[in-house]
Amino acid sequence: MALKDLSTAELETQLTDARDAYAKFANRGLLLDITRGKPSPEQLDLSADLLTAVTNDDCISPSGVDVRNYGGLEGLRELREIFGELFRVPVDQILAQGNASLTLMQQALTFALLHGTPELDTPWATHSRRIVCPVPGYDRHFALAEELGFELITVPMDDEGPDVSAVRELVATDPTIKGIWVVPMYSNPTGATISEERARLLLDMPTAAPDFRVLWDNAYGLHHLREPHGQMLDVLALAEEAGNPNRVLQFASTSKITHAGAGVSFIAASPENISWFLKHLGAGSIGPDKINQLRHLRFFGDAAGVVAHMAKHAELIRPKFDAVISTLEAQLAGSGIAGWTNPDGGYFITLTVLPGTADRVVKLAAEAGVKLTPAGATHPYGLDPDNAVIRIAPTMPSLEDVSAAAEGLAACVRLAALEKLLA
């Protein structure tokens, strides 16, 4: 029964029960952490063969590049072919780079700040600038843009992606709005996948800034949890069809495919954007780590190799997602005090609690031994106006620990809600 329909006396009884349940959980003395979306050790083990895939006697790429030497700023062609196929991008429009796609996002924004863009050579740093942040979203996107001097403007997200009518209204008249963050598939943290219709609207909307960018961070595009899975949009073709070929910068990496600290990152864009990016990149690099790229190439073999590898990840992490969802269902369904996403891919579940209680839930959980991402982290400046959103990252801990953490979390959600309803 929904808690809001209970009498005060009934709520008080429930509060006593909730306090007991919480104390029982806290007394177990567990130390659990469901904060960051990292792969588990078992997931990292799936890529063990990477570490021996290149030796000094065997370090020439299929097209004859000695990967130990300087050069090849674009990254190894054969690896770009594989990921180009997976991300639906022609090989000449995708670069393979270092271990972090976040670095590529930082570089792209920094180049625009310092040098302007192919369309407009006015450096963005010469004027005030703003960026649209769909919420809930990824805290590092917000922190990166804030650090580069962008004002962060929020728009809501739903199951089909960002609220495009809100976006269209903002960007139509304000030339200082230079971009929008989009995590198109299995977004961090809700797991939502953008619909083709929304994507088309973002790509053809009129923008006051002639060099507006959609920062299409496809970090989870290959991370399906279930079959059949969503289809990857050919976003560069859609942008071209819309008459705005330069609007999209697409990013991805193998961080959560192979080794999160030692993967390969990718940027894909129009030919004009790619030569712009390479020109500025070349001032600071003679080429990426091609030894690591050759390791990845040999480890996967081809695009089907990547798909087969991702299926192994799904086998490992699906039970953890299912454990969280089934615990939340069992403990909180019908209570009217919480909702949660049940994503088909990616790394996160979003838990929405009674407005005004997210920070209390996080504090209660910490005191009972369950570390959660701080309340507000899913919003620009760390401020969730409803104080209601909590991000759950189930991949890293063991299945047993994830199940225990979800149980503890549910006890905290119930206790915080009852405290609030009786306050």
Ligand code: PLP
């Ligand atoms: N983009 C999103 C949406 C993420 O969730 C993450 C990591 O959590 C990253 C990018 C980081 O990617 P990388 O390791 O390639 O820098």
